[in-house]
Amino acid sequence: MGRLEMSGEDNLLRLVEAEDGDENNYHLQDQVGFILRKAHQRHVALFASHIGDLTPPQFAALAKLHDIGETSQNQLGTLIAMDAATVKGVIDRLKARGLVEVSKHEVDKRRLLVNLTPQGREAIERLIPLARAITEETLAPLTAKEAATFLRLLAKLA
């Protein structure tokens, strides 16, 4: 648009279209939600390329259990930002692979306690160094100072 020789009418058209292009047009690729989704996709792909047999949510569950020890499924979900339905599936799959074990809470019979198995502990301790490398690689496009700024601002949004 605006690349042709213009009559008076074309001039008006160009003005309208320029206004449309600069102010009214919606650029998906500039929206924070769209870029956030792509950045998240990139991180998941990097994670998969380094840790193929565990997903980021599964890793998060193991890492948190390693950090705090036995907890209820519900509490674990809160700590790793998963709703009850999602954490159920994650724990079921980790249980099926022998990385966690569940038991009933002695006094509060509603609660399902989750804990690492020895294999789970071995796995998470082996994988944590790889996870550190994934974090580094995810942030690799930024300088150290930029990465620090980015993490500070990202945390404000999360």
Add this chain to the structure above:
Amino acid sequence: MGRLEMSGEDNLLRLVEAEDGDENNYHLQDQVGFILRKAHQRHVALFASHIGDLTPPQFAALAKLHDIGETSQNQLGTLIAMDAATVKGVIDRLKARGLVEVSKHEVDKRRLLVNLTPQGREAIERLIPLARAITEETLAPLTAKEAATFLRLLAKLA
């Protein structure tokens, strides 16, 4: 730990545990992948609260079609960062709701052309102002300058 009166042995233990806590401990909540996942979740929730009957990927498809006009399903997927299997599902659901229509490419019989229907055009034009508000609300925890910095760095990662 380190809160009890200590013998020499306890002192050594405390040192070891302090080292563990400060250097060897892995803090999930500080990892970029985990925070990225939470920020993305927050945005999706904000989106849902404003635009309840369309998901961010569905909105992205409509917005891109509105921007560029008819394209192949595959090309659309590339533009909105979805693989072929995912974009298929998104388009199927938009088609079922009468927001897009598909047709066969005249010369290249492999391609499936996708375009907005009049209802789809009406919907996206009505929703774009809401999407702008969602972007603003997502970035609300940041100052204008911080938001600009954040978007610049986020784009580098995506």
Add this chain to the structure above:
DNA sequence: CTGATATCATTTGCATACGAATGAATTTGA
């Protein structure tokens, strides 16, 4: 021209992710 490659779309299988509904158990409050 034709066999090897590449592209486009589809399908299947698996893994999040969340809303809503349900049931069991616990806690609260009048």
Add this chain to the structure above:
DNA sequence: TCAAATTCATTCGTATGCAAATGATATCAG
């Protein structure tokens, strides 16, 4: 104390998201 509200876990339905396999079509190279 006991009915109401809350919490914990499960289940169902729907929607991404991706890997891998498949089939149809198109392009390329010799």
